[in-house]
Amino acid sequence: MRIANSVRRAIASTLASALFAGLSCAIGAPAGAADPPSAQLSFEVDTGLRPDVRAVEPVGRSGSTREIGVVQGLDSGPAELVLDEVMVHTADQAGLDAFVSRWGGEVLDSYADGQDHLVRVNVAAADPAALPADLLAAEPRQRGVYRASDERVLRLLALAAKEWKAGNEVVVNWLVEPTSIAQGKAFEAPDIAANVFDWAYLRAGGDMDTGVAPAWQLLQSKGKLQPTLKYMVVDGGFQPNSDFPDESSIHKGTWGDSNPKDCTNGASCPWHGTEVSMTGVGRVDNGYGVAGTGGPVVKKLVAVGNGLDYWSVMRRTEKAAEDEHPDVVNMSFTRDVHIGAGYARTWTDRRMQHVAATGAFIVAAAGNNGTSVDTDTLWVPCESKHVMCVGGVNNNATRAAGSNFGQFDNQTSVEIYGPMCVRVLADAGHPLATATTSRCGTSLASPFVGGVAALVKAANPALSAPEIRQILNDTAHVGGLGADVTGSQRRVDALAAVGKALNVPIAAPKVVIEKPAPNSKVSNGATVDLWGTATDFKGASVPITWTSDKAGLLGTASKMVAGPLATGTHVITASATDSTGRTGTAKVTVTVTDAPPTVKISSPPAGIEVVEGEAVNLAGVTFDPDTFQQVPDSQAKWEVRRNNVLVFTAAGHKATLPANKVLPGAYSVKFIAGPTAATRAFTVVALPPGASKPTATITTPDKDLWVQSLGGAPLAFDLAGKGTDPQDGALAGERFRWTAYSPGGVKKVLCEGSAVPSQHSGIVQPHNCATTTAELGVLFDEGLDVTAWTVRLEVFDKGGLVGTDTVTISVAFAVL
Structure with missing residues (x-):
């Protein structure tokens, strides 16, 4: 899975509070950062809250109208309720009697099954101060400030919350309201005789x-x-x-x-x-x-x-x-x-x-x-x-x-x-x-x-x-x-x-798009296969008409080829109309892309000096933002010039400039993918007459590596190699130098032996680089989620001639 290197996110949270004017009393306190949960929930009296109706009709054994109260939360509209009443569910008469006794209640009405009862209660015994904690015990999600039209509302809610905390089923008797008409618009009536x-x-x-x-x-x-x-x-x-x-x-x-x-x-x-x-x-x-x-x-x-x-x-x-x-x-x-x-x-x-x-x-x-x-x-x-x-x-x-x-x-x-x-x-x-x-x-x-x-x-x-x-x-x-x-x-x-x-399945034709697949991406200039089926309620095939919201009519057929389509996102609709005039449709989105790929050279390293007769590895990195993949090998190629004369070409992301092509001179390497290209320069120097250069071999790793790193952080890699020379025989690690080059031109010296020719003077401490450990990570500044490091081993003989070998270590950005 490709992870964009721009994934950098921070999570922030905010707390909001509100103050209300005209409050005659309050339960709870404003919540601070360290406040317990009960302090984050409060109930206040706001005498400005008034119900739409003052009372509702008698019910059951009640001989008088019942009064109404209002409660409103920060994020909810006002809700009206019947004061001094709750609906109680009990499994038996003993449970009902216990509830009535606890709250000085009176049963106003009951269902025939004897399980649900409307009870008038005496809310004076309820404690509003306990309401926040009791409600949170039953409903931990509750937060914010609730306003109530009077203290009787708070006491009724406190009664209910105490019962809920104890696990008893009690329901507040909320008022209901019709829900349509309010959003209606009046306009001139049409002819009532219209069909x-x-x-x-x-x-x-x-x-x-x-x-x-x-x-x-x-x-x-x-x-x-x-x-x-x-x-x-x-x-x-x-x-x-x-x-x-x-x-x-x-x-x-x-x-x-x-x-x-x-x-x-x-x-x-x-x-x-x-x-x-x-x-x-x-x-x-x-x-x-x-x-x-x-x-x-x-x-x-x-x-x-x-x-x-x-x-x-x-x-x-x-x-x-x-x-x-x-x-x-x-x-x-x-x-x-x-x-x-x-x-x-x-x-x-x-x-x-x-x-x-x-x-x-x-x-x-x-x-x-x-x-x-x-x-x-x-x-x-x-x-x-x-x-x-x-x-x-x-x-x-x-x-x-x-x-x-x-x-x-x-x-x-x-x-x-x-x-x-x-x-x-x-x-x-x-x-x-x-x-x-x-x-x-x-x-x-x-x-x-x-x-x-x-x-x-x-x-x-x-x-x-x-x-x-x-x-x-x-x-x-x-x-x-x-x-x-x-x-x-x-x-x-x-x-x-x-x-x-009636077992008469009349419906619009069923249209199925087989090609293209949903959310397909195609390159600019490519054609698009349009395949589908359309069947009416009788099971008969119906012709399909294909249209694009950008290109208009594409054609009519069950299978056809459209395009090339213009760059951009096309919503392609397949429609079929049956004999009754009912039309079925299906839609698919196709995006035609034309973004240029990213192209970089990872080998050869920029500006290196190579001895004639030594093969040079060519390696490149591409990324196509349209497909989120590398450009196909068939669309990538190499051109190598010596002193501005073309001497070598090859296809693909990797190639080797053969030893017989590596002659003294100034070289330019061009790696091309589509309309984009990258270039590198290096120099080939002549081998002194009668001399022969050493041979370098990287033994660890023994092949190119591709690894993932969480967050792109540097990873440790073991490196080992050997060198031989026709005159000097096996070369000691003091004559080894390891270097890593990024596609963007970053150079890291990973290990340099104490006998490697250098410009340093004075006493040099012995240092063996036959084996070493290097840390390599993702360089996000180079614009890719993977950095393909070219790791180069150089071995020097006593005459200062150098032999080289390379391996590619690709480190990719990853997240959990």
């Missing part, structure tokens, strides 16, 4: 390609487009109109009562339940309002007034589901839980399991905060494993900026996406008003997907809710939502889902 099959978010084709309208046709062709199903909407603000099914009922509410709470960010949404219902079940082809995805197959709308607090919402949902046994349940509301999330998750899963046990397929809105749900914050009911969580996409099928999203692809994340913006009545509070407008939010994406689930159920009534969920996932479009969505990138495809339920 529904042309609506961007209902038709086949286009970027969203939801295929809802043709799915109706497919059901009709099979005799399945009949109103037979029940669709339950848990919400607030129901005003019946001509788009509601004839059979419509309301639980825990009254027709015509507006929504008691604003939507996300305080936006007004008085008829939220009406708009959600019309998106899922609005009648089709009745000359009024809008077209709901499940409108043609829904016989009865079951509206459930959701109340405000989480206990009431879930209690009503479960009770209505038990009474009505709906096929689909839509929950277009959410709550982000920052404190006690683990317990809230367990509690939500248990209650949602009871709703699912009635046979219902459950969908919920992901939320309109533009954030990931896969963090320490819990989003309920979206993140329950019994709920299909629905996010929103723009008209171009990218994730809508306001939609929450997922980082993991599982059943507790955002699982599928539907249109963020749909048509609704401009004034849903007045049923006789027929003008429509656009509204945006995941609260509309959720019933949209719920209506598609109803179509799948109509296609095959034997399907269970988990089977419907699997079909929606299996048939969804995948990809294109954006780089931040690292979890599921599925977008609902009603036509494909209904087709699978």
